[in-house]
Every structure is written in structure tokens, then in C-alpha cells.
Amino acid sequence: MTSGIDTEVQHTLETLVEFVNALADADTADDDVDVDTRALLEQHGFGRAAAAPEAAIRRTTARVRDLTPRVMSLPDSNVSAATDWINAELTELRVAPALSAHDGSELHIHWTPPSATFDDQVLADVLMSLAQELCDHGTERFGRCAATDCEHLFYDATRNGSRRFCSDPRCASRTHTADHRKRRKRRAAS
């Protein structure tokens, strides 16, 4: 049931969401530990992450960090504001699209040539996915975690738009526990 570009866009956006959540966490934490960009992107199937030079990894972190406030505010932004933002970002983007079916994957689009720096590749993937998403679904698939004290973003790929929590499993479980407790209290009081 997976079909080309939609899956690719969804996967890239889910990776972006994990990335900006981790950056936001790192920026509010007390220690100086930053996000392990290489590991995060490797885990999400960015094949070039493993061998990317340290400087390119640092630039990737910095460039995605610059996008983070706007990405985090997508659940509250309308399509026209998000479009203006993406269009401004796209004017800076160096793309040279080509079709590829490497390593047994389905045919998909690479927005940058193999000679592009790793950070240019990641930024192109991210921005083109956001551009495609705005065309297909506007901003409605982006939401904020419903758990108390969690500001994380999520990308809702469910058919009926029913997602409520970020990918941290604790958020869903502690909220269900709290709901349950509230219900019991209400029942005891009546």
C-alpha cells in the first residue's frame, strides 16, 4: 500500500518532527548536551549520515535549529503564513532533482546531486517535503501533544486525524492514567 512520494514525504516529516522536538528539548535542558544529529538521521534512514563530515553534521544541526521555531508553530499557523515562510526558504535552496532507485528502493526523487553537502541534502529533503505537504494537506496534520507539560510536535498520518500525542509513549500512558483517575474521583464524589 506504500506508494512513492507520499510515503517519502511522510517519512521525512516524521523525521523532522523528531529532530525539532529533540532540539527544543536540548535548548531547554540544564546541561549542554546537544542532539546527536548523526545518530538521529542515521536511525531515520538518511544513508549519508554515517559518513558525513563533522562540519556538515554541525551545519545540519544549526540549520534545522534555525527552522525549529517555525516548524514548532505549524499547528497554529495558517497555510498562507506557512507558504510565505517556505517560499522564502526555497529561494535559498540549491536543488538539482534526479530520479533514483538505489539500493533496491522504490523510484524516488533526490533533490540534490550526490556531490551536494550533507546539510544541503537534508535541508532540500526537509523543505521540499514541507512544500509538498502544504500543497496536499496544508498545516492540518501538524499538532501539539495533548499531554500536560509536553510541548512536542507530532505529524498525524492517521486517516481520520485522530492522533493526540507525540511519539514519547509516556505521554499517552500518563494522560490515560490521569483521565482514569479523574473519572474515578468524579464517580466517588457523585
Ligand SMILES: [Zn+2]
Ligand atoms: Zn534516495
Ligand SMILES: [Zn+2]
Ligand atoms: Zn508528548
